[in-house]
Amino acid sequence: MLDVRRLRLLRELAHRGTIAAVAEALAFSPSAVSQQLSVLEREAGVPLLERTGRRVALTPAGRNLVRHAEAVLERLELAGSELADARQGLAGSLRIGTFPSAARAIVPGALTVLAREHPGLEPMVAEMDPARVGDALRAGELDVALVHDYDFVPAPQEPGLATEPLFSEAMYLASPAGARPAGDDPVGRWREHPWIMGTPGTLCRTMAARACEAAGFTPRVRHQVDEFATVLALVAAGQGVALVPRLGAPEQLAGVTLTRLGMCRRTRTAFRSGAAAHPAVAAFTAALRTALPPDLDEGPPARALAP
Structure with missing residues (x-):
């Protein structure tokens, strides 16, 4: 009998x-990982890995087993969702991953809704960049997460995960008030100015760099900052320009001009494949929709980076 925990290691x-x-x-x-994979090979009865020095590749049998592992892990998530749905009321921990601007603007309201409607549920929030969410979900460190992708940075296909669209928001170029270089391109006209990026x-960071590349230049990065409130404070101090999403600039800040761009950021909920129907995941998603600011919109359609 193949051990599901070892199948998970092979999938990873x-x-x-x-x-x-x-x-x-x-x-x-x-x-420990190498030892468990060796045990899995003995259970399977065929070579699953090809070792060349320090490198390891999957054999055709190994790749085929990974396909079955994905299906098995998804069925286990479905089974867990059905069992949770059969219980009376939601209870226990719900581990939530989120990026900072959503943690400030949306998640507190959603947690208020959850506390009112499901008092037995204990949400536990962890901030992290969406690039790390897939690993944390597959490792069981999170149950559900908020992730986003930008124009110019399409969402990668993550094995073992599923997502559900939540909202889109417009992107803005933040510049010091009163500064307006010549040019029609709202991004390209800032090519000679310093930039503030993640x-x-x-x-x-990838989104901003690619937006500049699409406008025909490589940005000169002066400051590297992830928190949008700090980014806007640096813009107001005349330290450079930056790209920020709607949730990153909830109010007009003195000393900053916000120019809406023809691009957007899209936010989704992410969870392990098969967990969409889990009552705790569904309850959190419903609470998020209740807590969304009323002025969020669908934004412009997605735009790809030109070759």
Whole structure:
């Protein structure tokens, strides 16, 4: 009988590519991961991995088993959802991941709704960049999360996960009040100015860099800041320009001009495949919709980076 926990390790290896990456993501030692995969090979009765020096690749049988593992893990999530639905009332912990602007503007209202309608549920919120959410969900560190993608940064296909659209919001270029260089392109005319961007590796940083590339220039990054309130304070101090979403600039700030752009950020709820019907996940999603600010809109259609 194949062990589902070892199947999960094999699925993670197919996604991450190295035993070290699997070990880091799931808080195991590399030797423990390697040992468990060796046991899985003995259970399967056929080679699942090809080892060349320090590199490991899946054999055709290994890749085929990963397909079955995805189906098995999804069915287990469905079974868990049905069992939870059969209980009387929601209770226990609900581990929620969110990015900072949603944590400030939406999540508190959603938690208020949850406390009123499901007092036995204990939500536990953790802030993290959406780029880390997939790993945390698959590792069981989160039950549900808010994730986003931008124009110029399409959402990657995450194995073992499913998402549900929640809302879209407009993007703005934040510039010091009174500064307006010549040019019709709302991004391109700032090519000679310093920029304030997120830290490398974040979706926000990638989005801003690609928006500048689409406007025909490479930005000169002066400050690297992730928190939008700090970004806007630096803009007001004349330290550069930045791209911010609607939730990152909830009110007009003195010293800052916001110019709406023809691009948007889209937010979705994310969860493990098969968990959409879990009553706690469904309750949180419903509470989020109740807590959305009334002036959020669908924004302009998605726009891809030109080749």
